[in-house]
Amino acid sequence: MSGRLSAQVGLSASRAMGVQAMEQGSKLHSIREVADAFGMAVSALRYYDELGVLPATERRGGVRYYDERSLAVLAYVQLLHDDAMLPLDRTQQVIDARTAGQRAARLRGGADALRENAERMLSAADMLDHLSQCPARDPLTCPVTGAELDRRVERAMANGMRRPSTRMSL
Amino acid sequence: MSGRLSAQVGLSASRAMGVQAMEQGSKLHSIREVADAFGMAVSALRYYDELGVLPATERRGGVRYYDERSLAVLAYVQLLHDDAMLPLDRTQQVIDARTAGQRAARLRGGADALRENAERMLSAADMLDHLSQCPARDPLTCPVTGAELDRRVERAMANGMRRPSTRMSL
Numbered sequence: 001m002s003g004r005l006s007a008q009v010g011l012s013a014s015r016a017m018g019v020q021a022m023e024q025g026s027k028l029h030s031i032r033e034v035a036d037a038f039g040m041a042v043s044a045l046r047y048y049d050e051l052g053v054l055p056a057t058e059r060r061g062g063v064r065y066y067d068e069r070s071l072a073v074l075a076y077v078q079l080l081h082d083d084a085m086l087p088l089d090r091t092q093q094v095i096d097a098r099t100a101g102q103r104a105a106r107l108r109g110g111a112d113a114l115r116e117n118a119e120r121m122l123s124a125a126d127m128l129d130h131l132s133q134c135p136a137r138d139p140l141t142c143p144v145t146g147a148e149l150d151r152r153v154e155r156a157m158a159n160g161m162r163r164p165s166t167r168m169s170l
Numbered sequence: 171m172s173g174r175l176s177a178q179v180g181l182s183a184s185r186a187m188g189v190q191a192m193e194q195g196s197k198l199h200s201i202r203e204v205a206d207a208f209g210m211a212v213s214a215l216r217y218y219d220e221l222g223v224l225p226a227t228e229r230r231g232g233v234r235y236y237d238e239r240s241l242a243v244l245a246y247v248q249l250l251h252d253d254a255m256l257p258l259d260r261t262q263q264v265i266d267a268r269t270a271g272q273r274a275a276r277l278r279g280g281a282d283a284l285r286e287n288a289e290r291m292l293s294a295a296d297m298l299d300h301l302s303q304c305p306a307r308d309p310l311t312c313p314v315t316g317a318e319l320d321r322r323v324e325r326a327m328a329n330g331m332r333r334p335s336t337r338m339s340l
Contacts, residue, residue, distance in 0.1 A: 114298065131274075
């Protein structure tokens, strides 16, 4: 545990790390600054640190600090996890890939799934536009919304039903 | 509680409800059939029933059954919650709206937020395409990916940082 280690080695070691970070010309940012900048909760950054998705560059007085490279990795995590909707474990696998080929293998299918989702969302946005201006009190009776919902029910019943639908026997 | 009620009134009442449903020409589908058809877990449908988002049409022998109208409402729930990404409580508010105006008010801003999300996903999909064929071992050093991540970091630091970034004092 890096927290325990730094408590053991005391301040001189973390000062040395701070010096090293500065000598490399890398600014350090506190976890609070990073969280505010990237629109995240501090607890989420702590969680990423514990998982190893985004390790803090160093700790000082119990506070995590991040260098410039870490900010770029965080942007990478947000791209993969928040925007591309990869689960966190898969995000980590992509980040940890050792070769370009391994990374490609771990991303396989991701872009297509994402585009499918986006298309579904765009078509739902059109339906929301209609629902916002449709005068029907009950959307199920509206020719536009009702027809869309009927299509969805038919598709579900055609694709999904494993058994013929059961009429209640009396 | 409808479960307790049907236990009290016994089978004859639920038979009568079954008859009524059939007289209206509405087939009844068991919760398992509906879950399979709509690609959901049975537990999710139970949850929707308990929340009141999608009440079961009736219960018989502890099993929930759904009529044709319920399937259309479920398609409506999936449109709003799964595709349009409205939280479940907001989904329920939209479904429970008593007038077209109330529904419109409860949907306000939803379509725009959805389109923004979809655009972000589509642009992430393009990045995944690049990442899948980029020969760079470290994406942060790739001119394309690295530049995109730099832009994201700069945007975060410009918009988000409440305080000037702190250089570690020694």
